[in-house]
Amino acid sequence: MPILPEANLVPVFHHSVRSMLESSPGQPSNMPPVESSEGGSLTVEQAIANLTHPDLSLRYYAAWWLGKFRVSEPAAIDALIVALEDESDRTELGGYPLRRNAARALGKLSDRRAVSGLVRCLACEDFYVREAAAQSLGTLGDPICIPDLLWLLQDGVEAARPVSGRPHLAQPCEALVEALGLLAPGTEWQPEAIARIQPFLSHPVDRLQYATTRAMYQLTHETVYGDRLIQALAASDINLRRVALSDLGAIGYLPAADAIASSAAENSFKLFSLKGLLERQVREATPLSEAAIKVMDLMDSLL
Amino acid sequence: MVVIESTSVQPLINAIEKADSPERLIGAVRALAMARSEAGIPVLIKVLGYNNPGAAVVAVNGLVQMGAVAVQPLLVLLDDYNYGARAWAIRALVMIADPRALDVLLSAAMTDFAPSVRRAATKGLGMLQWQLLPEAQVTAAQFRVLEVLLAIAQDSDWSIRYAAVVGLQALATGSMRPEWLSQISATFQQMAETESDLAVQARVYRAIG
Structure with a gap:
């Protein structure tokens, strides 16, 4: 089995774990920048300027860099929003690499001015732009985009059919389902979100099943979905176990605590998953509830 | 055996x-x-x-x-x-918990590039069996550990700070100089007020008891 670099093993935020586990084509790994091709590490001003640099690879790198280092100043946001409409950087297959990176970066920068630009990206012909936009719309937390997310799932099973010759489905269902799980609970769109995603509970792609299970828990709070994710911790593929760990952490499902601690995965994944449980306990009860203390004991044992 | x-x-x-x-x-x-x-x-x-x-x-x-x-x-x-x-x-x-590991743990806690290694070493620094050291060396060894853990408690990575709290709490349960105990306690009080990460903050509350 290959040894992954530590950066890939340590989820930073629960909502981004799924995307970090994924090998996105052309996406730089989550490592500190070494050097730009101009021979030095970037400053914020340079990175913003580089978004319109004649050298397309510098634009691409700058978009990633701004997200990685959480540069949320207005000038960076403005430049990244412009980059969502970029026409110059194209792959042989017609993809828009700069748009992808700009959409990913904007999801990390907590500025809702990006929402309308990201919603427009949901109509882009590049699957990976749509996927990045859906993920980022989920993390930005503005429910105004829910109808647009649902619209991409209107074809039901068609949206989740594999595209021949490509490693993905027709629509970025996993990202869409994940975003709906974050945004739709408690909104007027909740019933429609449930109806749209429910069929994916039995989709042949395990990751989509898990994402749907997690979103169904967020939308319904029914324990059957949390319990199903506990069962997923016994999956034979370690990548699926990692996904289940991050999903359980994201929903803070307390009954999973022991199963998380004893699952066959790296301690860092279990620790980050349990952190999600602890945070939910702290938010909903008190910092020193019996359950919180139990979770901390498990976390201590995984250090 | x-x-x-x-x-x-x-x-x-x-x-x-x-x-x-x-x-x-x-x-x-x-x-x-x-x-x-x-x-x-x-x-x-x-x-x-x-x-x-x-x-x-x-x-x-x-x-x-x-x-x-x-x-x-x-x-x-x-x-x-x-x-x-x-x-x-x-x-x-x-x-x-054998103190022969002290130097390796100190260096791993401070400088290893892998967070998982740093977390493990940081926690372990507080849990060494000091009685296995010659008595004359205990105070100096504990002081090195204390300094390193107090510095690590300011790390930018929540999981490293979490481990530092676990290590400091364990260190404080052993017998050590009273002024060091109050230094640990003051650090916990300060972290309880300023810590931004919910999980680390909860762990600090628990350490304060």
């Missing part, structure tokens, strides 16, 4: 090398760990680098059960290249 002749564990070692599935590997490692043979120690340490968390846990437990005799091999065979193996070896050293 019953010492078994190395020849008698050779079949168990062979079984580990021949294991062709994660499950068989775990079973073979368990068998070797249960034999508690000194000859098996380097093999158990090697298993820590197989990138199989289930087997690593079994190997760590086996090494911990061997206790003091496993410390020197763990220190000597520490894997400089594979951070996963290093993290498991550090966890074994931490559970054995």
Whole structure:
């Protein structure tokens, strides 16, 4: 089995774990920048300027860099929003690499001015732009985009059919389902979100099943979905176990605590998953509830 | 401890090398760990680098059960290249808690590039069995640990700060100079007020009690 670099093993935020586990084509790994091709590490001003640099690879790198280092100043946001409409950087297959990176970066920068630009990206012909936009719309937390997310799932099973010759489905269902799980609970769109995603509970792609299970828990709070994710911790593929760990952490499902601690995965994944449980306990009860203390004991044992 | 002749564990070692599935590997490692043979120690340490968390846990437990005799091999065979193996070896050293590991733990806690290694070492620094050190060395050793843990408690990574709280809390349960205890307590009070991460903050509350 290959040894992954530590950066890939340590989820930073629960909502981004799924995307970090994924090998996105052309996406730089989550490592500190070494050097730009101009021979030095970037400053914020340079990175913003580089978004319109004649050298397309510098634009691409700058978009990633701004997200990685959480540069949320207005000038960076403005430049990244412009980059969502970029026409110059194209792959042989017609993809828009700069748009992808700009959409990913904007999801990390907590500025809702990006929402309308990201919603427009949901109509882009590049699957990976749509996927990045859906993920980022989920993390930005503005429910105004829910109808647009649902619209991409209107074809039901068609949206989740594999595209021949490509490693993905027709629509970025996993990202869409994940975003709906974050945004739709408690909104007027909740019933429609449930109806749209429910069929994916039995989709042949395990990751989509898990994402749907997690979103169904967020939308319904029914324990059957949390319990199903506990069962997923016994999956034979370690990548699926990692996904289940991050999903359980994201929903803070307390009954999973022991199963998380004893699952066959790296301690860092279990620790980050349990952190999600602890945070939910702290938010909903008190910092020193019996359950919180139990979770901390498990976390201590995984250090 | 019953010492078994190395020849008698050779079949168990062979079984580990021949294991062709994660499950068989775990079973073979368990068998070797249960034999508690000194000859098996380097093999158990090697298993820590197989990138199989289930087997690593079994190997760590086996090494911990061997206790003091496993410390020197763990220190000597520490894997400089594979951070996963290093993290498991550090966890074994931490559970054995022998102060011969002090220098390795201090340097791992401060400077290792892998957060998993730093977390394990940071927690373990507070849990060493000071009574195994010559009495004249205890105060100086504790002071080095205290300084390092107080610095690590300011780290930018929540999981490292979390580990520092666990380490400091454990350190404070041993016997040490009263002024150091109040220094730890003051650090906890300050973290309780300023800590931005909910999980770390909860752990600080718990340490304050």
